[in-house]
Amino acid sequence: xxxxxxxxxxxxxxxxxxxxLGCNYSYGGTVNLFWYVQYPGQHLQLLLKYxxxxxxxxxxxxxxxxxxxxxxxxxxxxxxxxxxxTAEYFCAVNAPVRGSYIPTFGRGTSLIVHP
Amino acid sequence: xxxxxxxxxxSVIEKGQTVTLRCDPISGHDNxxxxxxxxxxxxxxxxxxxxxxxxxxxxxxxxxxxxxxxxGTYSTLKVQPAELEDSGVYFCASSRFRGNTEAFFGxxxxxxxx
Numbered sequence: 001x002x003x004x005x006x007x008x009x010x011x012x013x014x015x016x017x018x019x020x021l022g023c024n025y026s027y028g029g030t031v032n033l034f035w036y037v038q039y040p041g042q043h044l045q046l047l048l049k050y051x052x053x054x055x056x057x058x059x060x061x062x063x064x065x066x067x068x069x070x071x072x073x074x075x076x077x078x079x080x081x082x083x084x085x086t087a088e089y090f091c092a093v094n095a096p097v098r099g100s101y102i103p104t105f106g107r108g109t110s111l112i113v114h115p
Numbered sequence: 116x117x118x119x120x121x122x123x124x125x126s127v128i129e130k131g132q133t134v135t136l137r138c139d140p141i142s143g144h145d146n147x148x149x150x151x152x153x154x155x156x157x158x159x160x161x162x163x164x165x166x167x168x169x170x171x172x173x174x175x176x177x178x179x180x181x182x183x184x185x186x187g188t189y190s191t192l193k194v195q196p197a198e199l200e201d202s203g204v205y206f207c208a209s210s211r212f213r214g215n216t217e218a219f220f221g222x223x224x225x226x227x228x229x
Binding site: 043045090098102104105 | 159
């Protein structure tokens with residue numbers, strides 16, 4: 001079965017610092033990869049996704065992620081974070097499970113950005 | 116287009132009581148998923164409906180949990196009787212096609228069993 005590992009559970013940054021959140025997955029076949037974000041008091045929403053093509057994908061609010069197949073990784077980056085990026089970030093993989101695609105999530109990373 | 120809605124947003128019940136959570140997916144979405152997140156841990160898959168059929172319920176913790184999806188529209192997740200370890204946030208998500216597509220999430224129901 002596929003699994004997703006997020007290495008940083010809690011990250012605290014100052015505004016304008018650069019961000020990189022690690023995500024590794026375990027599944028040998030074709031996968032589609034997602035980063036979701038949950039802002040305080042809001043529901044989970046899609047930040048960006050990778051299905052195929054250019055392994056460097058750009059999402060909303062200046063986020064990007066790079067799919068490195070050889071490393072089974074899909075790390076999230078942002079060059080300069082803002083206070084409003086304070087949220088929880090979840091990496092997810094869609095892989096076939098018994099004939100259906102089931103999104104599987106990592107543990108999540110809590111990001112706090114100090115103004 | 117309305118998003119995925121869940122009701123209630125919060126529920127506090129005593130151990131041994133019954134609670135029913137409801138999820139209304141986006142109209143036209145055949146896939147409906149239930150997940151649970153216990154504090155600080157991963158978002159764990161519970162089960163998957165395709166229309167009204169349970170496609171995969173391998174993540175359901177035990178037989179105190181019962182999920183239904185009436186007519187392939189809204190879904191309910193009943194916990195009976197509730198135990199302390201059932202506390203957590205229950206998320207519902209839906210997606211359009213059977214294949215590999217983005218899932219849209221509801222705001223979650225925070226269940227506290229005391």
